Amino acid sequence: KAGVTQTPRYLIKTRGQQVTLSCSPISGHRSVSWYQQTPGQGLQFLFEYFSETQRNKGNFPGRFSGRQFSNSRSEMNVSTLELGDSALYLCASSLNRKQGPGGTEAFFGQGTRLTVV
Amino acid sequence: AQSVTQLDSQVPVFEEAPVELRCNYSSSVSVYLFWYVQYPNQGLQLLLKYLSGSTLVKGINGFEAEFNKSQTSFHLRKPSVHISDTAEYFCAAMRQFGGYQKVTFGIGTKLQVIP
Numbered sequence A: 001k002a003g004v005t006q007t008p009r010y011l012i013k014t015r016g017q018q019v020t021l022s023c024s025p026i027s028g029h030r031s032v033s034w035y036q037q038t039p040g041q042g043l044q045f046l047f048e049y050f051s052e053t054q055r056n057k058g059n060f061p062g063r064f065s066g067r068q069f070s071n072s073r074s075e076m077n078v079s080t081l082e083l084g085d086s087a088l089y090l091c092a093s094s095l096n097r098k099q100g101p102g103g104t105e106a107f108f109g110q111g112t113r114l115t116v117v
Numbered sequence B: 001a002q003s004v005t006q007l008d009s010q011v012p013v014f015e016e017a018p019v020e021l022r023c024n025y026s027s028s029v030s031v032y033l034f035w036y037v038q039y040p041n042q043g044l045q046l047l048l049k050y051l052s053g054s055t056l057v058k059g060i061n062g063f064e065a066e067f068n069k070s071q072t073s074f075h076l077r078k079p080s081v082h083i084s085d086t087a088e089y090f091c092a093a094m095r096q097f098g099g100y101q102k103v104t105f106g107i108g109t110k111l112q113v114i115p
Helices: none
Strands: A005-007 A010-013 A019-024 A031-038 A042-050 A053-057 A064-068 A074-078 A087-094 A112-116 B003-005 B010-014 B019-021 B024-026 B032-038 B044-050 B056-058 B064-068 B073-078 B087-097 B100-105 B109-114
Touching (some): A005 A087, A019 A087, A019 A112, A074 A087, B003 B087, B019 B109, B024 B073, B032 B064, B032 B073, B044 B056, B044 B064, B044 B073
Parallel strands (some): A010 A112
Antiparallel strands (some): A005 A019, A042 A053, A087 A112, B019 B073, B032 B087, B056 B064
16 A cells, blocks of 8 residues: 655745645545644644645645645645745645544655755 | 643663653543654654553554553653664644544654664
């Protein structure tokens, strides 16, 4: 069973540009969450998508957006990049069953390392 | 509101010595608890989880954790660490909200194993 796949692994962008990151969840997983990881702030939750709907959102500015497609693949977009957006962006998928705790754990991709110069 | 506190940002320990990484959570309702490990330039990998039942949970790579409801703690332990355990460890708590779950991560603890 393939794991969570994030592309690209590394990106270098300049300030003011926009970027799109992609995440393919484990087959059958309908929940996809995005996190920003920086040395000073740790893991910060960006948003979560389930069945193409955003149902949870962290405290990030509107420059950060996302979407999920019918095949559960998700994209994250950051517009007007700032130096402070340099981070490792992690995607996690889970089964997220409605009944009981089964399938609660999140499976993470290897991340996309974004550097803004 | 739910929060997860990892009291130590860095823990140095000699090889073959025991280690404990501390995690406290705050929640007024039942939570599910997890420990993840992150190796350099990698994503997070699940070490172990507590959903219910026995409070002592065993995970991969010889790690275990004990759920202590009265102290709201879920400390991670290993009796003898190896160089390959050098990594960052994250504690996480998950709450059930109706039809979905919300996960909160701690800030992480860097374990440095010294040869």
